[in-house]
Amino acid sequence: xxxxxxxxxxxxxxxxxxxxxxxxxxxxxxxxxxxxxxxxxxxxxxxxxxxxxxxxxxxxxxxxxxxxxxxxxxxxxxxxxxxxxxxxxxxxxxxxxxxxxxxxxxxxxxxxxxxxxxxxxxxxxxxxxxxxxxxxxxxxxxxxxxxxxxxxxxxxxxxxxxxxxxxxxxxxxxxxxxxxxxxxxxxx
Numbered sequence: 001x002x003x004x005x006x007x008x009x010x011x012x013x014x015x016x017x018x019x020x021x022x023x024x025x026x027x028x029x030x031x032x033x034x035x036x037x038x039x040x041x042x043x044x045x046x047x048x049x050x051x052x053x054x055x056x057x058x059x060x061x062x063x064x065x066x067x068x069x070x071x072x073x074x075x076x077x078x079x080x081x082x083x084x085x086x087x088x089x090x091x092x093x094x095x096x097x098x099x100x101x102x103x104x105x106x107x108x109x110x111x112x113x114x115x116x117x118x119x120x121x122x123x124x125x126x127x128x129x130x131x132x133x134x135x136x137x138x139x140x141x142x143x144x145x146x147x148x149x150x151x152x153x154x155x156x157x158x159x160x161x162x163x164x165x166x167x168x169x170x171x172x173x174x175x176x177x178x179x180x181x182x183x184x185x186x187x188x
Contacts, residue, residue: 030120034139035071036156037062037124037173038132038147039081051084058152061174063088065155071095072121075110077102082126089124097126107131111138115160132156140166151176 040055040062051059066089074090074097076082086097100106114123127135129147132154136144141158153176157169 031162032114032119032160033122034114034158034160035066035069035122035124036132036135036158037085037126038129038152038154039079039085039126041152042081048079048081050080055081055085055152058174059085059088062155063092065173066124067092070122071124073098073118074124074126075100076126077106077128077131079128082128086124086126102128102131107134107138110135114139136168140164141168142166143168 039051040058041052042049042055043052062085071089071093074086074093074095076086076097076099078099078101083097083099090097100110110125125135129149129151132147133144136156136158139158140160141156144156147154153172153174155171155173157171159167159169161167
């Protein structure tokens with residue numbers, strides 16, 4: 001695997017430049033960084049499928065691009081595809097991913113937990129095509145869009161400022177619709 005230094009550099013700049021990692025006496029409340037991805041490619045459309053080989057590759061790429069990021073917590077759903085997407089990164093960071101049961105209220109409960117228990121932290125959430133936009137909206141992003149059935153390469157970085165305003169950056173990791181070689185592009 002050839003490292004994508006552009007993407008890793010962009011992530012490092014975003015995280016390191018974030019005010020929650022720097023001492024600012026004028027800031028009363030720290031910023032929170034939430035990274036949100038959809039699970040990687042799955043073998044089928046069954047209720048609880050495992051990741052395909054392409055999906056396993058993408059999960060390893062995710063671990064590579066976020067492996068040096070100071071992530072404090074990782075959240076998934078109870079489904080295998082989200083847990084398997086998070087596993088390589090969780091192992092690299094020596095974290096236990098927290099699997100939440102996907103219920104009618106889990107998105108609002110997760111958003112509340114992020115705002116209280118993880119204020120000032122960096123958190124990764126691995127969701128689904130139908131939950132990622134809702135998670136971003138629940139955390140204050142106003143410009144998230146639906147995710148297509150074949151889109152697995154979006155990586156959203158949401159910064160929640162101390163005043164509860166939010167800023168969303170959308171990146172891509174791995175190759176869209178192909179074997180996830182180390183590539184990254186900023187969506188404009």
